[in-house]
Amino acid sequence: MTDTVPLRLVDPVDALATKVSDRCGLAIDPLQIAAMLESDGMTDRMATQDYGYKDVFALAEDIYRRIPHRGPGEPLPRPDRIQALRELSHGLLYTMPSAVFPAVAFLLGARNTITGMVYATAFGWVWTMGWTSVAYRMTGHGRTDLAAKVLRRSLLFGVTLPSLVGIPFLSPGAWALAVAQLAFQLAGGILLFHRREPVLFALSAPAVGVGLGFLFGGGTRPLAVAAVAAAGACVLLVCVFAVLQVVRVPAVKEPAIRIRAEVPRALPVIGYAALSALYLLSADARLDQPRLDLALAVTPIVLGMGVLEWRARRFGERSLGLLRRTRYPAEFRRRVLRAFAVDLVVAVGTLACLALVLAAFLYGHGQLSRLGAASLAGHVLLGGAYFTGFLLINQARFGRLLGVLGCVVAGYLGAVAYLGPDRQVPVFGACSALLVFGLVIGLLPDLGQVWRYASY
Template sequence: MTAVEPSPSRSMDDLIEPMGTGIFRAVEPLQVAAMLESQGLSDKIARERYGHDDVFSLAEAAYSHIKTMERPSPPAGAPLRRARPLAQMAHGLLYGLPAALLPAASGLVGTQFLMPGLVLTTGLGWVVGSAAAQLAYTLVGRGHPRSAGRVLRTGLVLGVLGAMTMAGALALARNAPVALVALCVTQMAFQIASGLLLFYRREGWLGVIMLPAVVAGLAYVAIGDRWVGLLAVCVGVVCVAGVVGAALLLTLAQGEDAPAEPPLRRLARGHLRGLLPSFVYAALTALFLLQAEARYVLDRTDIAVAGAGLVLGMGILEYRAHRFDDEARAAVRDVCYPADFTRRGRWLLAKGTLACLAALSLLSALPLVFLHVTGTLTDAGLAMAGAHVTVGGAYFVAFLLANQGKVVHLCLAQAAALAVHPAGRLLLPGGGSATADVLLFAAAALLFLLILLALMGHGLRDVRQYC
């Protein structure tokens, strides 16, 4: 699992695209500011979504940006869209590619050591990757792509160092083999570097570079020989190194022809306080999901693998969130009154949520069928699969709220879910059975989803969010 939640900040392209070709006729920043204000964009939205102090500052940055762009000529009346169906829906599968190497890696160091290490490093990568992406989106939105690339590189280095420290401490504490540190570092490098490739919309690169590793991992599963497992892990390490190299090259290539940028320290200083809620939310979401799964990674395979559908479906959640934004912006053009948009928006919200729940249910059926065929399907596994489907629905709504800059609301909603699980586990007699624990997690996930739906339904009254 990794972080795929979108940033509340948006880039200049996201600002300019919905306005069509009219903005390219502006001859000064004041004209751009007038256009933005006519679309309902306020100083508050400029701060929360684009990282600028006010509309005029944002207009100046947008005017400078459009002078470097080729004038588009879309078909008349066709709104430009942010949703990219195939690319975005593939994100979950792309993030899950290293899973093909898990059997080979477990055979080398032992599942009892590898799985706790991966849980710890995944949580750290979730938080570090989210924070770096958040700041990078803000810098790109302000017209500083070179600094954004530097932030992403720094996040990669910090993540790898953090994984090395955590895995090293775990290896010493549990007398695990040194190979555990190497595998955890490799997993962290892939997690953050793959996020960088997706940040720059290079999904194809990621799939092609990791293809040999997937083939090698599947070969080990088919053959089962220890030396084939060692070869598969080595191929995987080389492929991950290729992913890291491609990601670094992309960050270094950004802004080569752009004017000199102010020092990164000065640019980042004004945004660090705004990053805190996003950092807290990423930490809370990682804690909520990973603590529920970590208890079962060693001795309850039926529960541990039941949530695999959520990992595969994260790209679908991302796509549906972008599609909701596209449809909501189109709805603004079709209605006459705010109340009409609110009704249309709630229908779109319901449709998107149900589509996500249906897609995740289908994907979650895959591991359940595997468990049924192997005779290991249990009630607790079914409950865990249902809980992950519910969490996925909540993440879809959370993406929408994050796009509106309501990260503090997300933190409070996630804290409420954590108050049910794991805090509620303390009230279970004797810690409770695995089934009782999983059902409690499912209840917490449902509470999380309902709170977010209520927040989003109320937020649809603010039509300016989609202008």
């Protein structure tokens, strides 16, 4: 007679709970565990067939009850100051090319300059955001070689296609400006993607210096020609460095991913960029408006864009930190809403300070009108909308983002068409206020949902 060993059956849910406990010990809501399970490939069908639950959420609730909770975790590492400085420099880098435009306008005329700028900005804004989002997805999958391929194609086709399209209806001067601006914008975007802000600054600084020399050196034709020549050399060098950045990437074979499969996911980003460009350019690209204060009203939002990017990233990091120090969902919601309010005030306050400095300068030179002050205020509000939009993008809430933005843009264009161009500035200010209000209302329901944050 032989002894028999009793068979011990292991509860599959216990086994799964043990497997995920290290990652879920800091969870404060079952929905966080459900999000983690779904990211690992768990489906409702698997939850039913393998574990006997009606869906992933029911399974996650049981796992939440079974795993030991470690309480508040260790604080996240200190913020990367170098990364913060890089992001803060973006506003300056975005503004630097404008130092050359007065010299360009001196040679080409204001109408040709504005036409070329608007054409290049509209196309480059949409094109860059769309393809950069695809490149970031490739990088997230570990395929840096495919990200480089995406950026190479973006630069090549992003310059050639609009160049060919613009030949029939752009004057030679406007066409040349548009091509140069597109090349600089796309190549500069590649350098920013690879965190080469110092390189872009060093390559742009000489042209900026010559452009400022034209402004403060009497505005003569030789200085204008020198500024444009320096700008052309800058564009060429930036393109060379950008190409070198994306051709020296080693090939990676795994995981197997097709670029074409990721393109549809970039469509919401492209839609957001298109609506944003339409709204801002329709407000600022006034071919018949010679006033300096209206022309410079966009400066605070461009110069402060780095602050908006920095605060949006830090909000995400602080939200994760709050999850590690919070025990209850209600507490997390209160604290994250307070953090959002602080960041929104900082973002809008920074732009307001920049606008006040510009307004004081214009007022001191007798160039500030009521319309100019109203336009500055409208752009400050638009900056608050951009910041809130960044957070909606980070949480993939494109439906609300595009819905609110689309309604505001349609309302703005319709109101200007009905009331006339003389009412354009106050309508822009009112619509910008509605935009930031609508986006905040669209964001608030999601801010306190802990499952939207990767806490493990």
